[in-house]
Amino acid sequence: MDDDLEDINAHHVGGWTEMIENSKPPVPNTPLSAYMDKYQLSKHVVAFDNTKIKSVIGYELRRPRFDHDTIREVVDKWKAEGSWPIHD
Secondary structure, X not given: OHHHHHHHHHHHHHHHHHHXXXXXXXXXXXXXXXXXXXXXXXXXXXXXXXXXXXXXXXXXXXXXXXXXXXXXXXXXXXXXXXXXXXXX
């Protein structure tokens, strides 16, 4: 897994750095990174049922689906705050 991780980081971190450098306007500082470590790629199982908390406090998810539109919304917010590169 270590060799694969090195290949992944070599490919993606370089591409992300290039996107940041060529952004218009420039992105001088961003909390986002393309770097992956072994923990991030390891399998983690978490299973919580949110039915009870939703019924008790009336909680509703703002984004109940993880789809293209949801990702686009988040990326657009990052672009607006200057954390994501913008290209013509």
